[in-house]
Amino acid sequence: MLTHVVCWKYKAETTEAERREHVERLRSLSELVPGIKSFEVGSDVLGLERSYD
Numbered sequence: 001m002l003t004h005v006v007c008w009k010y011k012a013e014t015t016e017a018e019r020r021e022h023v024e025r026l027r028s029l030s031e032l033v034p035g036i037k038s039f040e041v042g043s044d045v046l047g048l049e050r051s052y053d
Contacts, residue, residue, distance in 0.1 A: 007020070023041050023043070026039075026041045027039070027041050
């Protein structure tokens with residue numbers, strides 16, 4: 001089993017609509033890639049400067 005954790009920060013000009021689209025597209029990956037057994041996508045809930053989006 002492989003586990004990948006990916007974190008990123010959006011540029012300031014990235015809109016909320018673009019962020020929502022990214023989440024939707026990421027969540028659809030498990031339907032497109034047969035080997036994905038489990039997949040989670042989450043957003044930063046704390047909103048701290050050191051946090052990732």
